[in-house]
Structures are given as C-alpha cells and as structure tokens.
Amino acid sequence: MKHLELFGFAGSTYVRTARMICEEKHVDYQLKPLEVREESHRVLHPFMRMPVMRIGNTILYETSAIATYIDESFDGTRLTPSEPLARAQMHQWISTCNDYLYRDLVQALLKSDDPSDEVLAAARQDLEIVDRQLRGNLFLLGGEIYLCDLFLAPMIAYAKSKAKTSLFQGLDGLSAWEDRLESRASYSATQS
C-alpha cells in the first residue's frame, strides 16, 4: 500500500476526523503542513479547505470522500455498517455534522469569544438533538463506533473548548458518549 499523507492543521476539526479514522484503523499516515490560501494550497484543493489527502499521485479532498476511501481500502475494523439502512443512517449523521453541526458548533463559536444568545441557543438546540440520539446508545448508531462518531467527536471537542460548560449542562447521553470517545487511543493521539 502506498504511503498516505494528510495536509492540514491539527487544530482543524475535519483534519482531526481524517486522522482519527487513520488511528482507528492503524493506518500509517503523515500530517503535512499547508500554506493556507497560497497557490500551493489551490493546487491541492481548488476550494482551499482542509484536509487534503494524497496517496501516490492521487489527491483527494472532502472529508467524507477521504473517510470512505480510508475505511474501504485499509484493513482493520470497518467503520461503516454493512446493512444498507444503517449505512444510510451513518450518512445522515455525517451530513448532519457537515451541514448543521459544523455551522453551529464550530463556525459560529469560532467567530467570537463572547457568543450571542442566538448563537448559543442554536448550539444548544443542536446538542440536544445529538443528546437524544445518544441516550441509551453507546455510539450514534447503537453499539458500534462508525465514521459518523468520528465526524462528531472533533466538533464537540471544539465547541467544548470555546463555550461555557453551561452549554452542555444536563446532556447526559452526550456526556457519556464523550467519555467513551475520549478514552480511545484515536482521540488522545489527535489532540495536537
């Protein structure tokens, strides 16, 4: 198997997702720096985002595509359910992370150290939706960890680092899931 490279910053939630997937599957990879918004970045990613994956001469961007490629191409625990409906639910949660949670828990909180009540209300509403899903479940889809958990984990970690703890108060399902994620080697290996 050719060597896998990931371009981006360790602090990026999406870069962390790609790294956590590599760690979960014991895939050897190298995290490489990006000269953000320079021409060299555009060559790797025409929309100049991160992560970017390179394997051999092939470049891949968009975290969902990178996640699927790594999960399907390397040995190790499968991080995608085999049953079609469960697989669709995994994609539903990945889309939820990409379209709603990233906006409300990462982008909105990144903008200010003193988020408005409106921003906090949107974040809280999202967290309550996630909490409801996690109550009684070990992971988002039940008893097994899947790619969607690895999209969610860095976003929750980021929101937690930015917001007051009151934002997370009373969300016991989410809190128990966080403890489970935080105890994994893939979590600690990608903290910086």
Ligand SMILES: N[C@@H](CCC(=O)N[C@@H](CS)C(=O)NCC(=O)O)C(=O)O
């Ligand atoms: N749709 C992209 C989103 C990636 C993304 O937005 N990454 C953020 C970092 S977490 C980024 O590149 N931000 C830099 C920017 O927006 O200029 C993906 O799934 O990979």
